[in-house]
Amino acid sequence: MNKPLRRDETEPMRLSHPDRRHRLDTSAVEIGLSAAIAAVRSDEPVVLTVKAATGDGGSVDALPSGPFSPKEHRTLEVGLRDWVSDQADLTLGYAEQLYTFADRGRHANPMDDSPHTVSIGYLALTRPSWPAANGLNGNHDHSTDAAGSNWRSWYDFFPWEDWRRGRPEIFSRVIEPRLAEWAERNEVPGSRSRPVARAERIRMAFGIGGTWDEERVLDRYELLYEAGLIEEARRDGREAALLWGQLPKLGVSMQYDHRRILATAIGRLRGKIKYRPVVFELMPDEFTLFELQKTVEAILGPHLHKQNFRRLVESAGLVEPTGDVRAKTGGRPAKLFRFRREVLMERPAPGVRVKAGRM
């Protein structure tokens, strides 16, 4: 983090002239866009997946994805929206670029001789108003439609991220012992700096000494991948994965680097929800405050005390009552609210500023 500058006084800087780029290298690549299209359905965060065939006749879950052609589309986002609306017959509301990955060996199988692909991940949010027939059932299983696409809980892919019913037992049962072993495996003479880094990275990502930071979804996934505990790591032929005997199943795996893109998406959404009013992209036009809270908690994990959550969103001016009420709540009817679009103008960073806490 504090490397010395290796600057040679006698030589001038040799920064490439930008125009030189066309002469230097012309190894062209393909651009693939992959979208994590998220929604919250009966308090469960779900993501749209498709089934993709594997070489051996099986199938894997994948994120909807498509190529980007600069000739056809003016911008990346236009390209994304175009093929999503075209293929999924679903119009995206909110869409945001996440990250561009180009790691060798993590997109296709290393043996594969397909062209190098750079994958650009996107996060898109939709409202849960599709027909129930294609949606998620109440009891959390999932159904696949004719084209092989379905909505699936994102915690199927990241069970360790689901803290809604407390700390998942998968930590003490699998993750902690295996990661500890992996960290120690590096404690061999010769490589002196790495072991500290590993143990420290684990502590940071999983908040061992301090606090669980719900936003570090990607850090945690990457660590598990590097430790070889993720099925994709074995698929990619990573050494760490091959050292383990039988791999414990840590969530459902996905095609290519799609699980990594999904991890990025979840982490980004968890962060953004706190300072931009993105939850409302996931809500119907009218909702009760408790429904809003449940949606936030589906994304972040259990957070605020009910009364304080109400005070929070109301006093921040994020919502306004519609005047109607919802009956059949099981108790007193709940007032319905709608998003108050004007906050966007009033506050620099309006969002559901929740901190970790109790139910």
Next chain:
Amino acid sequence: MNKPLRRDETEPMRLSHPDRRHRLDTSAVEIGLSAAIAAVRSDEPVVLTVKAATGDGGSVDALPSGPFSPKEHRTLEVGLRDWVSDQADLTLGYAEQLYTFADRGRHANPMDDSPHTVSIGYLALTRPSWPAANGLNGNHDHSTDAAGSNWRSWYDFFPWEDWRRGRPEIFSRVIEPRLAEWAERNEVPGSRSRPVARAERIRMAFGIGGTWDEERVLDRYELLYEAGLIEEARRDGREAALLWGQLPKLGVSMQYDHRRILATAIGRLRGKIKYRPVVFELMPDEFTLFELQKTVEAILGPHLHKQNFRRLVESAGLVEPTGDVRAKTGGRPAKLFRFRREVLMERPAPGVRVKAGRM
């Protein structure tokens, strides 16, 4: 923001199978990496630029950039670090991917028939410990070295973002009247939805009704570009720019979309500084609290009351005293501090959590 879903019940979803990608389109592109390498030098935020030749014999400022070749580099960041350390003879500490741009017509001149380039922007931070000969002088001008690279205040490119001496007068003199004119120019019958959007976007980005949000650097730049007030818009042949007679000079322009990348970098850094201890990547190992405050203010604009800033960083455990003091401060000697690396483990999001406020 709330478009209805266009879902046809009778047709199943037609999501593309991810494997289909290789068959659909093979229009390959080149990947260019551009880095906004930032430092803070005598309380001035600076960025490393290079001179690039224009077609007509002149030269423009550009960000250091280079091609990414998947054959040579395992990951994007490895590629970036490699050519930066190679070409600039400067080792990057902190580096972070910003955004991938692929807008047609904004990378090269529209007449240009060069291959389509997707540019991936990076933000990198370095410590201001280069030799003074190549650095920025105290009085804010800049010197160019033999290879044409120099450190230049980032506010040269975005004068409207510099609120350290209050609200820049360029707003009332140029920006506000021109943007108002541009917003109204759309008030023609026929296009009914756009005008509201324009005026609202202006209000949001520039905080007309509410608060100035220092993080929206890109929003503001894009708006000025769309309004044709940015030199690059004229260069790209944008209609809005051609409508203006003489263009007021709104900051120094850059090659390709580099100013957009720099805008993204500044916005990202302004956001990140609040919840991750990235300021310390810009500080020497030892510093006084006032030096730290000055650095934060160089990036964000004037913020906290001195005593409260001290309380903030000390009580957050971000720093620890080294025991030494710095004399010649002009008054009582100041204690020297260093970054307390342990906070990373203790707090989920340690940063200089400053809100807008007074000096």
Next chain:
DNA sequence: TCATTAATGCTCAAAAAGAGCAAAATGAAA
């Protein structure tokens, strides 16, 4: 009618943030 269940309203204490006064420790000037 009454028990149950949520939604909602309100209070109180603790913590954090905003703002200012004043003492301490220097270098420079008288």
Next chain:
DNA sequence: TTTCATTTTGCTCTTTTTGAGCATTAATGA
């Protein structure tokens, strides 16, 4: 040497925000 200007640093006081709990209200269903 003394005084003064200047900057760091310590501390207090007030206001706001947050965390947590109790009490009331208005439905539903037995």
